[in-house]
Amino acid sequence: MRDLFIMALDKVVGVIVVLLGLGIVIGAGVVSFGGGAMGPGMGPMAGGGPLAGLMILIVGAIYLILVGGFLYLGLGVYHNTRRTAEAVEKMAAGR
DSSP: OOHHHHHHHHHHHHHHHHHHHHHHHHHHHHHHTSSSSOOOOOOOTTTHHHHEEEEEEEHHHHHHHHHHHHHHHHHHHHHHHHHHHHHHHHHHOOO
């Protein structure tokens, strides 16, 4: 049962990383090309433009690398610990 949850978490982490990447690209596109509705206080000088979109891509990519890296690092530690425990058990059984 434990392996089922770990495998499910592995898949969820993959989906989260992909969704974060899509959100960053879509958000940068919206800011860059001025999409969306104009709300109160949102005039032509409300910000945006290609430079703002580029900054969202850069900061978002750094954020995605950090978050995705830490999530996969946690899963990697689990998998390495499991493999080490299996190897130690084999060595102990061989003696």
